[in-house]
Amino acid sequence: MNPVGVVTQVNGREIARSVPARMTLVEFLRDELGLTGTKVSCELQVCGVCTVLVDRKPVSSCAFLAVDIDGREVTTIEGVASDGKLHPIQQAFIDHFALQCGFCTPGFVMMAVALLEEVPQPTPEQVVSYLEGNICRCTGYRSILEAVLDAADRLERASP
Amino acid sequence: MSVGNSVPSVDARVKTTGEARYALDAAVPGMLFADIVRSTRAHATILDIDPSEALTTPGVSAVITAADLDGLFPRFGHIIADHPILAIDRVRYYGEPVALVLADNRYAAADAADLVRVRYADLPVVIEPEEALAAEAPLLHDEDYSLGDRSFSEAQSARPATNVAHEAMLQWGDVESALEGAHVVVETTTRYPMLYAYAMEPYNAIASYDEGELDVISTAQHPFQVREDLARIFSLPLNGVRVRSPLLGGGYGSKSYTKVEPLAAVGAWISGRPVKVALDVEGAIHTTRADSALIWVRSGFDDKGTIVAREFDITLNTGAYADNGTLVLTKCVHRCFGPYNIPNLRASGRAVYTNTVPSSSYRGFGAPQGNLAGEVNMDQAAERLGIDAAELRRRNLVGPGERHIPGKRAMDADLRADLEMVVKGLGWGGRPTANHGIGFGCSASDAGAFPVSTAQVRLFADGSALVLTGSTEMGQGSRTVLGQIAATELGISVDRIRVKQSDTSLTPYERTTGASRTTTLTGLAVQRACRDALAKLVEMGAEVLDRDVEEVKTAEGDVVAGPDSRASYEEVVQAWFGGRQGEVTGVGIVRRAGELAELPPFWEIGMVGVDVEVDPQTGVVTVHHLVTVGDVGYAINPAMVEGQDLGAATQGLGAALSEELIYDGPQLVNPNMVEYRVPRMGDMPARIDTFIAERGDGVGPFGAKGGGEGSLNPVGGAVASAIARATGRWPTRLPLNSSAVWELLNPPDEA
Numbered sequence: 001m002n003p004v005g006v007v008t009q010v011n012g013r014e015i016a017r018s019v020p021a022r023m024t025l026v027e028f029l030r031d032e033l034g035l036t037g038t039k040v041s042c043e044l045q046v047c048g049v050c051t052v053l054v055d056r057k058p059v060s061s062c063a064f065l066a067v068d069i070d071g072r073e074v075t076t077i078e079g080v081a082s083d084g085k086l087h088p089i090q091q092a093f094i095d096h097f098a099l100q101c102g103f104c105t106p107g108f109v110m111m112a113v114a115l116l117e118e119v120p121q122p123t124p125e126q127v128v129s130y131l132e133g134n135i136c137r138c139t140g141y142r143s144i145l146e147a148v149l150d151a152a153d154r155l156e157r158a159s160p
Numbered sequence: 161m162s163v164g165n166s167v168p169s170v171d172a173r174v175k176t177t178g179e180a181r182y183a184l185d186a187a188v189p190g191m192l193f194a195d196i197v198r199s200t201r202a203h204a205t206i207l208d209i210d211p212s213e214a215l216t217t218p219g220v221s222a223v224i225t226a227a228d229l230d231g232l233f234p235r236f237g238h239i240i241a242d243h244p245i246l247a248i249d250r251v252r253y254y255g256e257p258v259a260l261v262l263a264d265n266r267y268a269a270a271d272a273a274d275l276v277r278v279r280y281a282d283l284p285v286v287i288e289p290e291e292a293l294a295a296e297a298p299l300l301h302d303e304d305y306s307l308g309d310r311s312f313s314e315a316q317s318a319r320p321a322t323n324v325a326h327e328a329m330l331q332w333g334d335v336e337s338a339l340e341g342a343h344v345v346v347e348t349t350t351r352y353p354m355l356y357a358y359a360m361e362p363y364n365a366i367a368s369y370d371e372g373e374l375d376v377i378s379t380a381q382h383p384f385q386v387r388e389d390l391a392r393i394f395s396l397p398l399n400g401v402r403v404r405s406p407l408l409g410g411g412y413g414s415k416s417y418t419k420v421e422p423l424a425a426v427g428a429w430i431s432g433r434p435v436k437v438a439l440d441v442e443g444a445i446h447t448t449r450a451d452s453a454l455i456w457v458r459s460g461f462d463d464k465g466t467i468v469a470r471e472f473d474i475t476l477n478t479g480a481y482a483d484n485g486t487l488v489l490t491k492c493v494h495r496c497f498g499p500y501n502i503p504n505l506r507a508s509g510r511a512v513y514t515n516t517v518p519s520s521s522y523r524g525f526g527a528p529q530g531n532l533a534g535e536v537n538m539d540q541a542a543e544r545l546g547i548d549a550a551e552l553r554r555r556n557l558v559g560p561g562e563r564h565i566p567g568k569r570a571m572d573a574d575l576r577a578d579l580e581m582v583v584k585g586l587g588w589g590g591r592p593t594a595n596h597g598i599g600f601g602c603s604a605s606d607a608g609a610f611p612v613s614t615a616q617v618r619l620f621a622d623g624s625a626l627v628l629t630g631s632t633e634m635g636q637g638s639r640t641v642l643g644q645i646a647a648t649e650l651g652i653s654v655d656r657i658r659v660k661q662s663d664t665s666l667t668p669y670e671r672t673t674g675a676s677r678t679t680t681l682t683g684l685a686v687q688r689a690c691r692d693a694l695a696k697l698v699e700m701g702a703e704v705l706d707r708d709v710e711e712v713k714t715a716e717g718d719v720v721a722g723p724d725s726r727a728s729y730e731e732v733v734q735a736w737f738g739g740r741q742g743e744v745t746g747v748g749i750v751r752r753a754g755e756l757a758e759l760p761p762f763w764e765i766g767m768v769g770v771d772v773e774v775d776p777q778t779g780v781v782t783v784h785h786l787v788t789v790g791d792v793g794y795a796i797n798p799a800m801v802e803g804q805d806l807g808a809a810t811q812g813l814g815a816a817l818s819e820e821l822i823y824d825g826p827q828l829v830n831p832n833m834v835e836y837r838v839p840r841m842g843d844m845p846a847r848i849d850t851f852i853a854e855r856g857d858g859v860g861p862f863g864a865k866g867g868g869e870g871s872l873n874p875v876g877g878a879v880a881s882a883i884a885r886a887t888g889r890w891p892t893r894l895p896l897n898s899s900a901v902w903e904l905l906n907p908p909d910e911a
Contacts (some may be wrong), residue, residue: 022267031266036185037178039409041360042441042833049360077178090176094168097799100807101635102175103360103409109176128841135833137358137410138635140806141841142848 008069010035011079019066025059026050028066029076037077037106041135048134051107052076058114077106080113088154089113089147098147100138108134112148121152162647162654163862166799170640170659171407171633182407183379184364184438191366191434192221194427195269197259197276198446199251202287202515202826203298204280206249209259214275219268223276224260224430232426235305236389236418240325240482242305243518245393245422251280252300252480253515254827255446260423262431287823289454289475289512292323299323300480300513323513325478326486328493332566333504338469342460344544348537351893352529352876353820354452354477356445357522357811358838359634361409363447364438367424374425375402380662381415381632382672387664389418390425398664405662408634412811413521415634416674417484419447445831449821450522451476451488451511453529455496457537465547467503467556472496474509474530476519483520485511491608494565495873496530498538499575499604499763500556501564516823521674523811527605527766527873532894535601535877540890549881550583553602560857568606569758572857572865575602578767578789585787585849586769592885595776599882600769600787601874606760607866609677613750614668615685617646617693620743623717623730624656627689630670631682632662636868637800638678644796645683645861649690652717652729668747676764676866679796681756683861685748693746697729700736700744755859762858765791766870768809770845772882779902781817781883786845793858793865802850804868812875814839820895 003018010033017032029035029052038061039049045063052061053075080087089112092098099105108131115122115130122130127148136144174180211223226234226248237243247258259276263269286292292300300323339345365378374394380386383403390401408415420437427435439447456473474492478485489511496507542549557575558564564571582600583589592598616628627646633639639659647654661667670682694714701719702709704727712721720726727735733742750756771785788805795801818837822829830836858865876894884890889904896904 020267027266030185035178036181039182039184039361041362041409044441044832044834046833047360077176081177086173086176090173093176094172097166097169097172097803099169099172099175099635100637100803101360101408101410102171102180103182103635105175106178128844131841133840135358135360135838135840137360137412137811137838138807139803140810140839140848141844142806143803145841145844 004067006067006070009073011076021067023066025052025061025064025066025069029061035076035078039103039106046133048111049104049107051110053110053114056117058111077109080109088158089116089151092147092151092154096143096147096150098139098143104134104136108136108144112151116152116155121156124149162644163796166797167640167644167654169637170643180407182361182409183377184361184409186366186377186406188366188368188434191436192262192264192427192431193266193269194423194435194437195261195273196257196443197261197273197278199247199254199256199258201251201280201282202254202285203283204251205283206247206251206258207279207281210277211259213277214261214272217268217272217275219264220261220272222262222431224426228430229426233393236393236422237305237482238385238389238417239486240305242301243481243483245426253517255517256480257423260427262427262435285515285826286323287514287516287826289477289514292512292514297323324510325482325513326489326511328490329508330493331506333469335469335471335504335506338504339460342468343463344541345458345460346537346541346544347458348533348540349456349892350533350536352453352532353815353894355450355522355815355819356821356836357412357414357450358833359410359412359414362439362441362444363419365421365424366434366436367421367428368434369425369428373400373402376421376425377404377406378421379408379415380405380421381408381411381634381674382417383632383662383664384630384669385672386418386421390421393422393425394429402665405632408632411634412523413525413674414448416521416672441833442831445828446517448483448520449479449517451478451485451519451529453492455530455533457533459537459541461541461545465545465552465555467500469504470497470502472507472533476509476511477514477516478511479514479516479518481518483518485519487608488521488526492526492530494606495527495603496534498534498602499558499564499571501558515826523808524869524872525608527603528812528815528876531601531603531873532876532880535874536880536890539881550579550588553579557602569760572763573765573791574855575604575765578765578791578853581789581851581853582767582769582787585851586771586785595774595886596771597882597884597886598769598771599878599880599885601878603766603870603873605764605869605873607675607677607762607764609675609681609761609866610671611681611750611752611756611761612671613681613685614670615682615689615748616668617686617689617746618743619693619697619729619733621730621733621740623728625650625652627657627659627686628667629659629661629682629686630664630667631678632673634673636678636804637797641679641796641800642682642686645686646690649687650694651714676868679864680762680858680860680866681750683864685750687748687861689746689748692748693744696744696746697732701727701732704732704735762865764866764870766873767791768871768874768878770878770882772879772886774883774886774901776905779898779905781896781901783813783845785847787849788871789851789853790867790871791853792867793860794854794856794863795852796862796864798852801852801867805850805871806848808868808872809875810839812872813879816876816879816894816896818895818897
């Protein structure tokens with residue numbers, strides 16, 4: 001259980017820590033950094049609630065070791081809004097009632113951020129295919145699909 | 161008016177930014193992390209527990225077993241206190257907590273848990289109720305634990321010297337004679353699967369115990385009920401136990417009543433430090449599941465299709481401990497036969513102890529199990545009678561104001577009108593195409609919402625207000641809806657109101673957060689609290705404006721005593737107390753009296769339909785169209801009503817098509833979210849219609865009544881009947897996953 005040094009950027013902030021080799025990324029974020037916005041549920045990489053971006057690519061932080069973020073950049077739900085202004089995806093989730101208990105919401109928002117960076121104007125089928133790995137037990141998904149499609153439109157209108 | 165509008169959820173913003181705090185996010189300085197040693201036997205005597213090796217793990221401070229709980233009441237359970245905090249001399253299911261390991265960090269606790277050596281002597285195991293009811297079956301419980309909660313008087317006590325945990329029976333008329341004279345008698349047997357609710361935040365709790373007060377933050381839906389269990393365990397007065405429920409990451413009934421709170425609390429009691437118990441999903445599955453059911457029904461009809469009698473026999477697999485199984489059974493017995501006029505009825509059931517995970521509440525609460533049998537039976541009867549399935553319902557549905565269960569509230573809904581919304585929405589009656597089938601179903605649940613609710617409203621000197629309630633927010637939107645009710649009553653804008661919930665030491669008593677009670681019962685308490693606050697404000701306003709009380713009223717956030725005599729709430733409070741000080745507190749109380757004397761307080765209606773396609777090659781079922789009707793009296797927040805209905809129906813589709821906990825021998829083979837498949841985004845029906853029926857016929861605020869469970873209840877039967885119409889074969893069990901449907905199409909005896 002020898003600690004391992006990790007130097008990383010989390011939400012743009014330089015972080016250097018010494019962590020147990022067995023520590024998962026979600027434990028690092030929640031326990032070490034107090035970034036509890038990232039949730040954890042299935043711990044088997046199938047529910048998507050723990051999704052964060054590592055070098056702008058979505059990963060399940062429950063199945064990703066903290067030591068593996070050494071030299072890489074992590075974005076969590078706390079890093080999505082900027083200067084107190086919500087990201088259009090976050091606003092669309094609110095406007096479309098695309099959440100109930102909200103426990104899955106950070107994972108969905110992170111996955112939607114990754115999707116819209118990769119495919120700015122996705123078809124409904126592309127959204128479904130991309131978000132198939134995120135479980136929501138409350139909403140029945142319709143409102144989430146609508147929110148993501150609407151967010152894509154809002155982002156396009158906002159871009160020059 | 162704030163009510164009637166789809167006001168965005170007041171906690172949506174923090175839920176999208178990660179700022180929302182759930183119990184899982186709570187931490188207390190100096191806390192220890194707990195891990196649980198779980199039984200590796202389904203039924204065994206514990207010979208010896210050896211913690212010595214575990215205690216050598218660096219960072220481990222204690223290994224607690226039942227032997228360490230001397231001086232405490234070592235069990236919990238709100239109806240039957242049969243559930244040991246830690247197994248006492250014997251384990252009754254695979255996965256039962258045997259010991260609690262406390263350590264400075266989660267890794268040490270987990271490592272040490274693996275090192276606790278438990279020696280067992282195996283006892284005979286019963287997994288299925290059929291085995292547990294056999295004459296030679298081992299007895300799971302031979303003590304009488306009953307403590308009795310008088311509000312559960314419908315629940316019958318266990319039958320001694322058997323594994324029958326509870327029995328329930330409802331009957332009237334003469335079933336045998338009626339069936340003898342029936343034109344057609346149709347018999348159906350169905351099995352409903354063993355389910356896991358999968359609230360995505362698993363059970364967790366932090367307990368600290370100091371200054372004679374026990375303080376628990378947990379995932380409890382019903383913090384006041386948990387408080388009572390904890391008070392009994394530690395012989396504390398109710399004011400010596402504080403249970404707080406922050407935002408819950410899903411509940412759906414599965415977080416009803418006490419779960420891991422006693423483990424955290426005994427950890428804190430023994431260690432003298434705060435203790436956090438946070439289960440993983442596998443641990444949560446080994447804590448609570450929902451009852452599987454085997455139900456037999458026969459119904460008799462006359463030649464016009466009028467029901468002459470129905471008879472049900474229900475067996476629930478309730479698992480190793482009672483939890484809320486008593487009520488699930490009682491509700492199943494009351495809900496299985498549907499909202500029909502039935503002149504002769506007998507519905508009897510038993511919940512059976514087995515060596516499986518204890519079962520308890522899950523959305524619908526006995527209704528989905530019973531409805532599958534009852535509604536498939538109705539559809540089979542329609543086929544036998546040669547009467548259209550919708551027409552058969554029309555001829556038998558109970559009308560508004562009619563009473564279909566003696567002693568219960570008369571029907572407060574127009575079910576025929578609801579049914580028309582479903583069948584029109586589905587295009588029922590059109591020409592069926594190959595491999596397609598339409599199914600629908602009706603249900604009405606006697607909401608188990610016992611009317612005990614209290615609320616407070618505090619109007620502050622700046623004109624803002626706090627609503628205090630013991631009702632828990634778990635995603636259903638109660639903060640928003642109760643805020644809307646208060647805003648409308650107080651005549652102020654909803655953004656000047658905050659709703660604070662579920663802290664047994666600071667918020668007023670709420671019996672539970674379940675059975676869709678919140679809008680109706682907590683809503684009434686909030687409404688009354690607002691009116692009480694305004695009445696006080698009027699008295700103060702009369703003094704401030706120097707008028708008689710009779711001349712003063714409130715309007716739109718002001719106290720008014722005529723065209724030239726008016727003061728805002730804040731001006732009245734400030735003037736009455738002097739300076740920018742003071743507040744007005746209103747109290748609202750709801751109990752079983754007046755309009756709420758009759759139970760249930762409302763009927764929770766479920767009317768749904770589906771259009772499915774079956775792939776005959778693979779057995780894969782695709783749901784093309786889903787229709788729900790939210791018959792909620794008055795939709796205080798329509799978008800939230802639709803969200804509840806679609807969410808409920810989606811959970812119903814999960815049970816219908818993919819979800820099932822499977823025992824293979826003494827242990828579960830799929831206690832994880834890989835092999836227990838819940839609906840995903842790709843399973844969403846291509847077309848979804850969530851209709852709302854508003855007829856102002858509820859006893860709640862503005863004519864509202866409960867919603868949120870109803871649209872789950874008939875989904876299983878609707879899917880089963882749709883598949884029957886698509887394939888020409890009647891399924892007898894859920895889930896109808898591809899292999900089950902393939903077997904339906906290719907029965908082994910025809911191979």
